[in-house]
Amino acid sequence: MFGEYSLGDLGAIFAMQGFAGLILFSVYVLMALGLAIIFGQMGVINMAHGEFMILGAYVTYLCSGFFQAHLPGIFPAYFFLAMALAFVAAGLLGMVVEWALIRHLYKRPLDTLLATWGLSLILQQAYRSIFGAREVGVELPSWMMGSVQATDTIEIPINGLFVMAITVLITLAVAGLLFASRYGKQVRAVMQNRVMAGAVGIDTGRVDRLTFGLGCGIAGVAGSAFTMIGSTGPTSGQLYIVDTFLIVVFGGAASLLGTIASAFSISQTQSTLEFFLSGSTAKVITLLAVVAILMLRPQGLFTLKVRR
Template structure:
């Protein structure tokens, strides 16, 4: 493997890292706060992708002069749509299964099947894609022999901005302070006047919104079908557990490690063997550190 191939694979790993991180951030905050294993999280990503697809079609039919910039509207719109969908799901469905992990797992898995069939009924089983904006086409050549796609550079930059905003939300605002308080001690937080139900709904909706952004980003590198989200939800759960539940830093580090490791192994071996090797690495690491790479410190 020469240096150009190595750099290309490393950059491809960054592309996978962005999808995993956006998916895993949403799972990390929901799983860490409420202990909910949301198997329908992948379908929320798919909803974000279909929102982007519908936005592209709307611009293509009614705002053709602004078609080059539809993505700047589609990404925030995907977040808003998935945020609203997540809030509705938490208030109307998920909150009835708190403190019942197995029931939550089965219920959200059934919900994911319902959503997949809904997408098939509305959009069809075939894959759909969106046009790439001209300003995202082409590649940047930092040195001869190394071409980095501009759309993937944009995705990496967008992901870093989103991760930074999530950090500011949880560590620099009162909303984040309440969420961290509920995560550490729910009963005490309720005793001091925090509306834990409202915190649960808001954080669950935020996780859904982040999945929507992941779906919008995914349309820039691949086509969308009703099962798109399921291809990433298991990997996202592995990232969350490997990095440490309720640890945003651990989620970022775990996403980067797994993405780079899997990308390099896919080039050397195959996609299946790469996933097996990554899973073996995670199992071995959890055997040594059962709480993940960045487990929260607690008093014994």
């Protein structure tokens, strides 16, 4: 399949598809970061994660409409506010869900899967009732359109760079929060030994709620980024949930670095293959490769040494 291209062309194609894959990579990283916290740290299988992402996308959509109609003066800057609001909205919903549903199920991880699947159906239908079954698109401010001309053959889309920057910032913030703050220590303590953490005076219920909210909030930001690569519909989130779980599992469930590495390799493989093959074949090959590697190396790419 590479035969008909010269070496220079191939380089340009890989670079172009690589940059085109940047937004996909960012969405994957943000989704997977949230899931790595919820699934990797808390052990909860959150099948409604895609719906939290879509909540963020709808919040962005509402913001874009609101700013266009009422505050056209600061429309260019609305995306920042939309991302923040998406984080807050998805995070708050996540905390409510944790309080109402998840906290009863920490001892039965497989049952969280069924319950959150039910939740995702309810959320999908709620979106359909509120926003309609049609997919909606978001108007981007003009400064995000267009691209930077790096060389003659390579163009880098600006919104990709922007989302990439946001993703890096959020990833660093999450890493800092989990590994350098007091709260992060509490999170890790609770996840490793809930009873013991409670015994030394950590409010485990509060830590759980905040952690779940954090994971869902990051999914909301992912939704904001998602509006740039696709239109938002009630069931758009469901398409991403399997990919995201595979990314988290492939990276090694408890490792942030592994999550990023696997999101990068999966999104870039898919994006590059899409140029040469049809979209569905590219996806099948990517997913098959991941499943095959997981069968050979079930613990994922990176593993933490933890005493169980």
